Amino acid sequence: VAVLRRRVPEVRAVVEAAGGFFARGGSVDWSAVLAGGRRVELPTYAFERERYWLDAPAGVGDVTAVGLGATGHPLLGAVVELAGSDRMVFSGRVSLASQGWLADHAVYGTVVVPGAALVELVLRAGDEVGCGRLEELTLQAPLVVPQVGAVRLQVSVGEADAEGRRAVGIHSRPHDPAGVGTGEWTAHADGVLVEADVDVVPVACVEVWPPQGAGVVGVGDFYEVLAGRGFDYGPVFRGLRRVWRRGDEVFAEVALPEEVADAADAFGLHPALLDAALHAMSIASAEEGSGTPVPFAWSGVSLHAVGARALRVRIAPDGRGGVTVDLFDEAGLPVASVESLILREVSPEQLAVRDDADSLFGVEWVSAVGGGSVEADSWAVLGAGGGLLAEGGRVFADVDALVASADELPGVVVLECVPVEGGSVPDVVRGQLAGVLGVV
Template sequence: ESSPVFAEAMAECEAALAPHVDWSLAEVLRGADGAPGYDREDVVQPVLFAVMVSLARLWRSVGVLPDAVMGHSQGEIAAACVAGALSLEDAAKVVALRSRVIAAGLAGRGGLVSIGLPIDQVRGRIAAWNGAVSVAAVNGPGSVVVAGDAKALDELFAAFDGEEVRVRRVAIDYASHSVLVEEVREELLKVLADISPRSSEVPFYSTVTGEPMDTAGLDAEYWYRNLRQTVELETTTRRLIADGHSAFVEVSPHPVLRLPVQQTVEAAEAEAVVLGTLRRDDGGLQRFLTSAAELFTHGVQVDWAAALEERGGRRVGLPTYAFQRDRYWLEAPAGVGDVGSVGLGSLGHPLLGAVVSLASGGGVLLSGRLSLATHGWLADHAVHGVVLLPGTAFVELAVQAGDQVGCGRVEELILEAPLIVPEKGGVRLQVEVGEADASGYREVSVFSRDETEGETAAWVCHARGALAPVQGAGDTLFDFGAWPPAAAQVAEVSEHYVRAAENGLEYGPVFQGL
């Protein structure tokens, strides 16, 4: 509805897919009655292909053309189409028929697990399974995906229990990029035998070989190897960097590969921008234009006249004379209330006022002050007459701290001691965020000190936890766009606050939100 360019491209993709599928692309995307869901491998892969190809068309429409392409696993099919190596009809055939072979021959027989460790450590950990678990993809310096049968992956998952390593299951039920794929080789070669790849003008960097290649070789055998062999995303990214590429745009519904590519850029000590296109639950034209604006601010040219043509954008004339001003007032120095005057960054947050990066590493320190004089609403949250900072406030502090370092998800938060807000005076807050580990996780801690006790008083730790980058389909547990959430049950709470008060839990009007 919002983009004629995208809609036209999607219609072309639907026409190209139609001879090979028994469902409608538009009806699947709209969730129409009777349309299949994304739980089917032979549906989700063609749909993702269509979205990626159409988003690439949208980028071209605003003047952003690819100097090169690379794709991750099935993403290589879309990359080949965008580069001109495969016609839209051939690319649609590859993704549709290959996903059908996967669904028939591999589905339900294994899976994938993502591990936040370097490849050498992962190989050491999976050696105990004697080949039942193998490396499926090397995405970045601290991001590896392994494949195997369900039993072996369950054992591997359990082996990491209690360790501070990010381990999660990928939401598919087959072991792509493993030895199991060899069982469907002949069928793949048969159904894709008549595709006609051609040499492309846009360089194609293969994540099968880690090198640029002549796309005339993207035949049926290549698309089998693409499914069977390890995805060498880190190696391919490093080659692109070495060849002078300094802007990476992930063309997808959600930038799940942005973090490992960014980590590869940093490990290579290169200067490059890594951006996404759309985001989960933020997939409209406004999000796309915001991504285009982000790319523009990093030096990539965007045709704004074309981008804003359908939105009433127009050129305006500028004054024909130079701006001239005379100032007649003194330039006063920054006031004592300006945190910038003492070398801190201003946050403008209700609970935290300043932030500073730690010189000794990649951590940050956030500080603030709480009192009933400045935060009177806290008085509505008390236990037996003692005002306490709510547990949700600690979560908010952790989230705000994570936002400063690109870790927008609170993976864990353990409350160790209540934070009492005194009747008179106030308390000083500090939120510490440590350096990122190999998987991108950071430790976070929340401290306070009663300011009446002086500078020699000890700081009290109230909460400790872990922050993580937001990525992957498993990070969103509920869809809060619909209220009440699906499968929710209405609970009677009219007497809740009366019972709470009888037990000393005093919730004032500000906190009576149920």
């Protein structure tokens, strides 16, 4: 639970941290936090641990009616082929209202689209253009999902070069209710797609399962340990079931929870299932008390089968500072493979880019442009005058006295605004403004 957060007042951050700690089962002495407070009974219905609201998922409608191609993908709803080339752009809209399962993937209190989902998006786009192998994909910036609102998502696939390789990139920017984007596009990943090599035979699963000579690693409170490090995964992303280790090799079994298992067919490989497979790598770091790295660079990713709901996992060092990942179904048949995956640590600062994104207002200092000097033959001062009275000027009690006594209005009128003692600041400001507007 983060206590110090950039651009968040300390008192608010500490109180929110106490509330988050309490909501996760921690003990908080609220009598010390809220001195003089008393306990009251909560209303029953809204706070019961059952949900009765009917889900009404927001569909994308018939995108073909506006000249786009439909993909049938949960995150990429439409595709368009750019005229005069074989470039293609896949687009979608991501929000917690439409893809509520993403809320179960929070890092340092921020909902982030997992790197496994970005890989799945690129594989889906590659399949559309006949490039079924992801040669490389490097993640540049986290794709943060706001608590309120949505982000526009684009996966762009470039033209094929002489060797059939295509550049691919993932970008996003905030989405407003009018259906258009606002602000700059953020680059989240870039890579290269190539045609799948049909001559390559996928790695076969180990003949005996569980693997011979592998020791059991207890999963136990693994996800609670991750939560203590800022990785707060909800039920959808808690798919790790069993783990074994044999030297530097890690084996695991993962499965999709029932609430999202039916959605497996909509993806090539459900992001929550692939993400859970990678959690097995964190078991070692959890045992050693080290940090929890996240995927950074993927190489040689191939999808051999679609619609998996459970996986057997083998992870081993690749000899280059990364790991290889091989995924199989429950019968031992290949599902997906990753030749090399490099991990990196992520910091709260990298996810703090949207701390102030929930407000339409900002505070900026705008320098006023000076009006230059003012020359006038006559002056008038409304009010006490004092040092404001210029040579040749006259003092009037108020604007009515000025208008009544002057044959011709002076070139410059100075209104003296003296702060009124007493009263609240908003009332004083409002009264002064009303007085000035009345004179004008």
